[in-house]
Amino acid sequence: MTKIHLAPKTTKSLPQAILFSSETPDFKKLSFSKDEAELVAAQRKAKRPLIQLYRNGTYLFLHFPEPKKAKFQDIEAARVAGNVLLGELKSLNIGDILISSDAKDASMLLAYAEGMALGNYQFVKYKKEKPTNTLKNIYLEHSSLKQTDINELQVITDANIIARDLVNEPVSYLTAEKLSAEIKNLAKESGFKIEVFNKLKIKTLKMGGLLGVNQGSVDPPTFNILEWNPKNAKNKKPVVLVGKGVTYDTGGLTLKPTPGSMDSMKCDMAGAAAVTGILYAVAKLKLPVHVVGLIPATDNRPGGNALAPGDILTMYDGTTVEVLNSDAEGRLILGDALSYAKKYKPQLVMDFATLTGAAARAIGQYGTVFMGTADDATKKQLVDSGNTTYERLVEFPMWDEYGDMLKSDIADLKNVSAGPVGGAITAGKFLERFTDYPWLHFDIAGPAFLSGSDSYRGKNATGVGIRLIFDFLKKQIAK
Ligand code: BES
Ligand code: ZN
Ligand code: ZN
Numbered sequence: 001m002t003k004i005h006l007a008p009k010t011t012k013s014l015p016q017a018i019l020f021s022s023e024t025p026d027f028k029k030l031s032f033s034k035d036e037a038e039l040v041a042a043q044r045k046a047k048r049p050l051i052q053l054y055r056n057g058t059y060l061f062l063h064f065p066e067p068k069k070a071k072f073q074d075i076e077a078a079r080v081a082g083n084v085l086l087g088e089l090k091s092l093n094i095g096d097i098l099i100s101s102d103a104k105d106a107s108m109l110l111a112y113a114e115g116m117a118l119g120n121y122q123f124v125k126y127k128k129e130k131p132t133n134t135l136k137n138i139y140l141e142h143s144s145l146k147q148t149d150i151n152e153l154q155v156i157t158d159a160n161i162i163a164r165d166l167v168n169e170p171v172s173y174l175t176a177e178k179l180s181a182e183i184k185n186l187a188k189e190s191g192f193k194i195e196v197f198n199k200l201k202i203k204t205l206k207m208g209g210l211l212g213v214n215q216g217s218v219d220p221p222t223f224n225i226l227e228w229n230p231k232n233a234k235n236k237k238p239v240v241l242v243g244k245g246v247t248y249d250t251g252g253l254t255l256k257p258t259p260g261s262m263d264s265m266k267c268d269m270a271g272a273a274a275v276t277g278i279l280y281a282v283a284k285l286k287l288p289v290h291v292v293g294l295i296p297a298t299d300n301r302p303g304g305n306a307l308a309p310g311d312i313l314t315m316y317d318g319t320t321v322e323v324l325n326s327d328a329e330g331r332l333i334l335g336d337a338l339s340y341a342k343k344y345k346p347q348l349v350m351d352f353a354t355l356t357g358a359a360a361r362a363i364g365q366y367g368t369v370f371m372g373t374a375d376d377a378t379k380k381q382l383v384d385s386g387n388t389t390y391e392r393l394v395e396f397p398m399w400d401e402y403g404d405m406l407k408s409d410i411a412d413l414k415n416v417s418a419g420p421v422g423g424a425i426t427a428g429k430f431l432e433r434f435t436d437y438p439w440l441h442f443d444i445a446g447p448a449f450l451s452g453s454d455s456y457r458g459k460n461a462t463g464v465g466i467r468l469i470f471d472f473l474k475k476q477i478a479k
Contacts, residue, residue, distance in 0.1 A: 001161055002117040004154045007098055007141035014098040014139065017061035017085055019078060019112045021103040030060075050084060059092065061085060063112075072387040075111045079390070082115025083456040086135060093134050100141040109145070110153055113138050117157040119456035123168040155284045156470055160463035162186065163277035167270045167449065167461030171248035175219040176297035179245060179269065183224055183276050183295070192283040192293075197223040205316065207296070207340075209332035212313040212323065214298040216252055216306025223337070224272075226279045226293030233290040234477050237347035241469070242337045243275030244268065244330045244353035245297030252326030253302045254309060267449035267461065268330070271352035272297060274444070274465030281470050289473050292344055296333040300326070312411050316340060317434060322411040330355045331415060331430045338434035348374055349439045351431065352465050358423025359443035365450055367392035368464065371428045372440035382440070382472055391447070391468040396425050403429040 018030075032040065036053055040062065043051045051062040063085060065077040089097060097116075101109040116138055124130040140150065166174065166182060174182070180196045187194040199220040202210055207223065214221040224245070229238070246268035249256070256262045275293040282291050307313075307326045314320050317339035321332065330353050341349050359369040370382070370393050379395060386393035402425045405417035413433060417426040428441045444464050453459040 001158055002120045002135055003137045004113055004117060004150055004157070005137060005139050006145060006147055006150050007100075007139040011098045011139065011141070012056070013058060014096055015059040015061075015089075015094050016098045016100070017063055019063045019065070019081065019099065019101040019103075019108055021074070021101065021108055023064075023067065025102055049081070050088065052088065059094065061088065072390070075107060075388070076390040078108045078111035079115030079118075080455045082112040083119035085112075086116045086119045090134050095134050096137040096139065097135065098139040098141060106140075106142040106145045106149065109140055109142050110149065113140055114153060114157060115456040117153070118160060119458065121161050121164055121458055123165065123460065152285060155281050156467060159277040159281040159284075159466050159470075162280060163270075163273035163463035163466055164458070164461040166273040166276065167267050167463070170266050171299055174247055174266070174269070176222045176245065176247055176299065177220065179247060179272065179295075179297050180222040180224055183226065186276060186280050187226065190280045190283040191286075192226050192228040192279045194227075195225040197225075206314070207316045207336040208314045209316065209321070209334075209336040210296045210298060212307050212311070213246070213252070213300050213329040213332050216301045216303035217299050218303060219299060221296070221298035224293070224295040224297065226276065226295070227291070228279055228283045228287075229290045230286060230288055232288040234288050235290050235347055238290040238292045238344050239473070240292045240294060240341045240344055240346040240349040241275045241278060242294045242334060242341060242349060242351035243272035244270075244334055244351070244355065245272035245295045246300055246330060246333070247297060248299040248301070249327070249329065250301050252300050252329060253306050254326040255302055256327060264449050264451070268300075268354050269297065270354050270444055270448035270461065270464070273461075273463070274352045274469075277463060277466040278469050281466060282473065287473060287477065289477055291473070292341075292346075294337045294341060296337045298333065300329045302326075315434070319413070319433065320411040322408040322414040324414050325416040328415045328427070331427055334431055335434040338431060338439070342436055346437050348378065349435065349437055350442065350469065351440075352442045352444055354445040354448050355443045356424045356427045356445055358427075360446035362424060363394055363446060365446045365454065367394055368447055368468075369394060369396050369424050369443040370440055371396045371398050371425065373398075373432065373435065374438040374440045378438065379440070381475060382468075385468055385471040385475065389467040389471050391464055393442075393468075396428070398425065398428060398432065402426050403432070406430055
């Protein structure tokens with residue numbers, strides 16, 4: 001992982017990049033030679049966003065991202081610029097870079113570093129010949145920066161990368177039990193508490209949704225409880241985060257059509273990875289907030305005893321569900337976890353799930369669909385955090401009619417609606433039945449796993465959700 005530092009006093013020999021926030025910057029401090037001044041002027045005229053100079057035995061990059069309308073868009077442009085610079089550093093085999101910015105506050109510079117650190121991620125575990133990115137250290141220079149800002153950025157980017165690693169792991173490695181073992185390691189490293197329920201305990205608790213999805217599997221399920229409860233927590237009631245931990249989704253007996261549609265289904269535990277990453281970051285940075293994470297985990301397979309369409313399950317809270325499509329499995333395991341969350345008398349519950357293709361089709365990879373019963377002020381704060389972190393949110397309606405589509409003739413509800421419309425919302429309405437507290441559902445099926453590279457988000461797993469919720473929690477505490 002890329003190491004992020006405050007710039008040391010002597011930085012003379014380091015390659016350097018300056019991020020400019022103004023169209024007409026003050027170059028005086030750089031004391032250009034005549035040749036340099038001419039080159040820079042010509043390239044500025046040609047609107048080149050990244051200018052490269054070689055002086056005093058090292059590189060100097062001048063970076064001019066195009067100004068946008070809103071501040072949050074400028075911040076995102078700085079992240080994207082960081083990833084562009086990263087490409088240059090790689091081609092020049094540069095390992096350490098000193099970055100600075102002419103902006104008054106350090107937010108642009110931090111975003112620049114964030115884009116670099118996140119873009120620098122690679123998943124090379126299974127390569128015999130490991131391609132190695134060159135960048136090792138980023139040094140930030142800005143008068144208003146403190147060591148705590150640097151620590152926070154380091155932990156957030158680390159948490160994001162830890163989540164990406166978990167999502168990129170195939171199910172041949174990452175079974176439910178392995179996921180629990182990985183969470184235990186991260187708990188040890190960062191300081192949050194972890195309790196893992198095994199299959200026997202899950203049976204004793206009668207978590208029928210989780211057991212039902214697991215029926216066709218040879219690997220047992222787990223139910224994971226993560227907790228960070230510091231003495232100085234500002235909230236009396238906890239914030240509970242629930243993550244869908246389907247380690248692989250074949251669809252079960254309602255098998256996904258092959259080929260193609262199953263190829264990325266190792267990503268179906270991206271919600272679980274996000275919750276783990278948030279707990280990791282909150283604990284490592286000792287945030288004064290009481291947070292609980294609940295992760296039901298299993299794969300979804302068409303084995304001998306697999307759920308058959310038409311089966312009826314009794315969920316953890318006693319609700320009966322007619323399962324008409326075993327590929328709508330996420331809501332079954334989440335329903336149990338959402339019911340379990342009631343015992344915490346939570347202030348707010350947020351669930352993260354790669355839940356529906358419908359959400360991905362509606363808005364693509366560019367944002368997360370969310371919906372739920374929390375108050376408008378909370379929703380607005382989340383939308384703001386979504387813009388700040390550029391993990392953008394769009395709210396879908398939860399009108400009663402969508403809930404009516406889940407009426408079953410013979411059980412309390414069915415797990416899929418008959419009609420072809422509103423698939424992301426009917427999934428949300430299903431989950432709502434298991435809540436009695438302020439609740440929000442985030443369907444990350446679109447942004448969790450990308451088929452092509454998208455700037456610093458990379459290709460494949462993106463670790464979406466962690467930066468968003470960390471920003472939200474931090475602002476809650478500051479209130
Ligand atoms: N894990 C999938 C949703 C998904 C799709 C995630 C694409 C990531 C990318 C989920 O379990 C699923 O299969 N949902 C079904 C629901 C349907 C049967 C009502 C879907 O979206 O097709
Ligand atoms: Zn499915
Ligand atoms: Zn799924």
